[in-house]
Amino acid sequence: MATADVTATPTRRPFTGRRVRFGDVSLQVVAGAAAAATTALVGLITWKVIDGSRLAIVKNGWGFLTRVAWNPVIGRELYGAGSFLFGTVVTSFGALLLATPLALGAALFLTELSPRFIRGPVTALIETLAAVPSVLIGLWGIYVLGPALRTSIEHWLHAAFGWIPLFGPQSAAGASVFTAIIVLAIMILPIVSSISRELFLGVPLELKEGALALGTTRWEMVRGIMFPYARGGITAALILGLGRAMGEAIAVTQVIGGSPTIQWNLFSTSDSLASKIASTYQGAVSRLQLSSLIELGLILLVLSLAANITAQWIVRQTARKHGVTRGGHA
Amino acid sequence: MDRAADGAQARRHPRGTRVSAQELSGPSVRNDRLARRRRVGHAMEAGAWLSAAIAVAILGLVVWSVASKGRSELNLNLITKTPIPFSLTNAPQGLSNAFAGTIVIVGLATLMALPVGILIAVYVNEFAPPSIRAGVGLVLDVLSGVPAIVIGIFIFLLLVVGSGQSALKGSLSLAILMLPFVARTTIEVLALVPNSLREASLGLGIAAWRTTLSIVLPRAIGGILTGTVLAVARVAGETAPLLFTSSVVGTKTDWDPAHALQTIPVAIFELSESPSPQDHARAWAAGFILLMFILFASLGARALVTRHTRKISGR
16 A cells, blocks of 8 residues: 555546545545556566576576576586577577568558458457467467478478578477477467558558559558558567567477477477476476576566567657557547 | 448559559550569569468468367366376266366456456546556556466465465466456546546536446446456466466366366366377367357457447447
């Protein structure tokens, strides 16, 4: 309650007029307390995770960030986040690389090309893809997507481009970084595409018509008018997608295989920060191991907060540039 | 309304302008370039069609796989019988414990997130000065960006360490995931309520708090519930936070939130690592029911959004 009062103190009088009523003040204090508590919650989450990883931070030192090791044998304990950071970066950027053209293409289809009668249903279906639980996409990744990729794309790529380290020999287990990338791409595709769709809808009609009247083709109009106009927003959407991909634990755990090594081979097993936490925490035997897992969570929290706040900052900058209301588009 | 939409469609349609561009371009050299520009344009348009088709096809493929692979175990036993670990017989088994647990945990999470989310929205929309409004908006966005597994770690460190897991703690972690979503949609819905309503109520001498509780909120209730259904659909499939808070469970069907309860997503996650094909089939079947619930809830809520928007704003 003490924290609530700070924000709940009215900086202007409630909109009642002459006298301050008890009911007004109580509702304002209770509602303000809820808002203040949420703010405090974000701080509490950060503090708790830092507190939980304190033992690991002290024991592991800064070397934790780059060290490639995960040895829980008591007496020879040695932990490092290097390979998991690498796995997180590879899987999330790989997913973003795959999902971006598809998401932008789908958004352009929905705003510029689609016949009117399928626009609504297709929009709903693509957004529904975002609602499919990650554990189901992971299950699908293990038993449908993984085997299919292994005998098709992975096999062909290795046969044709095996001399490139990225397309090395396939893992015996069947799980691979490549499957994880595709699973993550599927999960961020609807997010990026639905934000982009809204951005494209916000491009002023007169700009688009102006370009077309100058004789551009529709694609040239998209490239010359719509993309530059929506650039800030699309960047923000991509960063949000990246943050989502980094934080996804379950689906990645199911398909990535789990091995604490750094390899350039996309067809080998690996681990990301989130998947390591999800797959290992139940078997954590020592306090240092548990604390090191939480330190992985701390790194993940810092990365996703950085991504999230950057994206929000870009959105607010862009909103200021274009004027807060965007020409009355629904 | 229809004619206006047609007008916009016609204005957006570029074909007329393209013909004139061709007429103006004159010499054949320019025509060659135009042909190439058009080819690039057509290729890009084909790419956009293809992207949308791929996105829809993925959804179809996932739904179809889940349905076809779960078919063999998709029967009444799934929701009435408990699982039998390491079963060597063919005794019928199901995942009734997981269904009960999901109902308890998601239900409690909704009960926790809904009032707090509405209060936040009321504060932001009806009381807060603009600077605080922007600040709370940022906090909600940041909270929605915290990975689900970190929320799990947080509740684990805050409540589970020392005293063990429980469904209540699991639902608290889901409530944190729901909160920014519920608050955001409620803020949007409250902003749709016309100011004339508030002014009329205040003009009659009704206190601001009564205006909020008995004029503004009832008007917005449909939209708030729709947002809540979407939030429920989103967290019903969450696994990561529950691994930390409600995953060490028995096989009995249990409704007591003080115990750790099995949930459908966690059950699917565990069964997916089992060597038995029957376990996989049960994971697919439970996944099918979960998926159908989520798809119908989110598509249904989406269909209602337009209606509510019109009804609330009175236009």
